[in-house]
Amino acid sequence: MDLFQNPFHILGASTRDNRHRISELAEERSLLFDPNTCMDARSDLTNPRKRLSAEVAWLPGIAPKRAEELMSLLESSPEDLLRLEKLPSISKTNLIATALGRLSDLNTEILADWITVISLGFECIDPEDMRGIINEERIVSGFPEVSDLQSVEFEIQERRKFFCVVIKSALDKMSPKDLVKTITNAVELLTHDGEEQGPILIDDIVDSYEIEAQEFLDKEERNINVIVEKLRAAVDEKRPDTISAPLVSQLIQVVKNWDFVAQPIQVSAKSRGLDHEASHRVARLVRELAVYIFNEHGKLDFSQQLTSMLQEVFAEVGDVAERTSEDGKTLNNIAEQRARLMEEAKDREEKWREEITYVAEIGALFEDKLCISPEGIYWKGHHWNLDSITGVRWGGTRNYANGISTGTVYSIFISDGDFSDFIDTRKEGIFLNFIDRLWKSVGVRLLTEYLEGLRNGKTYRFGSAILSDHGMELERKRLFSSNEKCFCTWSELEISNGPGVFCISKKKDRKFTVSLSYLNEDNIHILEAAITLSRKQGGVMLSNILGD
Known part of the structure; x- marks a missing residue:
């Protein structure tokens, strides 16, 4: 019950009135209000057991005149009750709960404050103190003192249920979103964001909320x-x-x-x-x-x-x-x-771009522009994408006239399978600069592709020889019969260089040999680099260069 439903309020009685005064008040009130209600109120206040319920739900420990003032304030300005101090916990909590039931249009923060005050107020209610206050007033009113503490504790628990009902009723007036915000605000305030045990009343509210929110x-x-x-x-x-x-x-x-x-x-x-x-x-x-x-x-x-x-x-x-x-x-x-890593890769890409970009003019009277960059190679109006190039050659040819050297012509050959062309220059600087960039941009890729292919079981023909991961198949030429073939592992082979050629021979029988021209066959420089790297690193297979 709230304070307005309490028998003390119905009869206008105080906790210090005796039986006779309560009966008089009941007779007087029955002339103005419903007689049955007044008689029930008299019965509740004159029966010691029933009276305890009304006492706990009233304003115990507050003088009659002060109680009248508080009830008047409750009717006129219920929101002012939050600021009241120096009241017994049970009395203040009963006042706040009744006031909350009379308020409407509360926002989430304000309602959370009301819930906080009620919860903390209930937490401060002590059964022993409550019994002492009630017995002091019963001595004055002539009613027998309460000796059973459990009966007081029972009535306090009844108030606990009532306070929950009041709070829930106030919450139900809000939109679902505001209801959740209000309970969340109250719980966080009362538990310091979950770091401390909260009052039992807020636990009750949350438990009830959880049941309704479960669906x-x-x-x-x-x-x-x-x-x-x-x-x-x-x-x-x-x-x-x-x-x-x-x-x-x-x-x-x-x-x-x-x-x-x-x-x-x-x-x-x-x-x-x-x-x-x-x-x-x-x-x-x-x-x-x-x-x-x-x-x-x-x-x-x-x-x-x-x-x-x-x-x-x-x-x-x-x-x-x-x-x-x-x-x-x-x-x-x-x-x-x-x-x-992306930044480092970007830096490496920019550095690589700078390293492989090169432009030169080739020609005596009519110069042609030779250009290599990440976008490809440009020469005499033709463009090769770097990834499309499948064959490269390069080398120098020294020319003589009447036994006198007339200089060296440096040649570079590029092919993508569909189009191929030679680039010739007499300028060694242009040749070396371009070859350095051609190796970085194309040569390394071709080398890797060869090695990966070998590891996957592929073979490649270079002149009369067949390259595999474990070695090479070489031929020995015969004059009046078919050439003899012999497979040699890498440990059985030796390499050397002649004028413009790369030579591979069997160590114990050099008639099994192949001479590969740097300028007449594709990718001989790539093959030479692979074999040279393998010999430096060791390993029975050429693809061991790639590692695991």
Whole structure:
């Protein structure tokens, strides 16, 4: 009951009135109000057991005149009661609870303050002190003192139920969103964000709220499961990020909606040293997804978004907060490392671009421009993409006239299988500069492609010889019969150079040999580089150069 429903208020009686005065007041009031109500009130106040309920629900410890003033204030300015001090806890809490029932249009912060005052007030009610106050007034009024402490404790628990009903009634007047905000504000205030045990009354409010919110939480949890499965399937099927990104955003929003409603439950559970199992389930589900899409598919950005959201919404769920904090640090470190590697790669690319870019003019009277850059090679109106080039040659030919050297012509040959051409110059500087860049931009790639092909079982023909990963097949020429073939491992072969040629021979029988012209056959410089590197590094296979 609230104060206006209390028998003391109905009869206009005080806790110090004796039986005779209560009967007189009942007779007087029955002339103005409902007689049955007045007689019931008299019965409640004159029966020692029933009287205890009315006493606990009234204003014990407050003088009759002061009680009248407070009831008048309750009717005229109920919002002013929050500022009252130096009142017994039970009396102030009864006043505040009754005032709250008469207020409307409270915003979330104000209602949270009222809930806080009622909860703290109830927490301060002591059964022993209550019995002492009631017995002092019973001595004056002539009623027998209360000896049974349990009966006082029972009535206090009845007030606890009533206060919960009053608070719940005030909350029910709010929109669903404001209701959640109000309970969350109150719980956070009363528990210091879950760090301390809150008053028992706020625990009751949250427990009641959880029962009513359960249907929504269960429904949203099912939605979260559905979105998680859709997102997992999207990344497994290698669908574009334009498909996955909206699913990530949707999942984040649904989890936030779920958490908004679960927030007061989470904070309350934390303050009581309990786990909120549903929060652990949802957080575990999303965390496992974040870990999976990064570990299995490298989706760092999506994983960071989900982990950041988990850190934000589950900050009050201890174990989850710790794990997601560690996840967040790990992912941030990876992101920083990636950014650093990308920056380094960008720097290397810029350096490589500078290193392979070269422009020269070739010709005596009519100069042609020779250009090499990451965009390709340009010569006499033709363009080769670097990745399309399949064959390269280069070398120098010294010319003589009447035994006198007339200089050296340096030649470079480029082919992509569809078009090929020689580039000739007498300027050694141009030749060396261009060959240096041709090797970096094309030669290294061709070398790698040969080695990868050999490792995969391919063979390649160079002149009359056949190259494989384990060695080469060489020929010995015969005059009147077919040439004899012999396969030699790399340990059985030796290499040498002649004028304009690269020679490979069998150590113990040099008739098995092949001489490959640098200017007449493609990629002889590539072959020579591969064999030379292999001999330096060791290994029975040429592809060992690539490592594991």
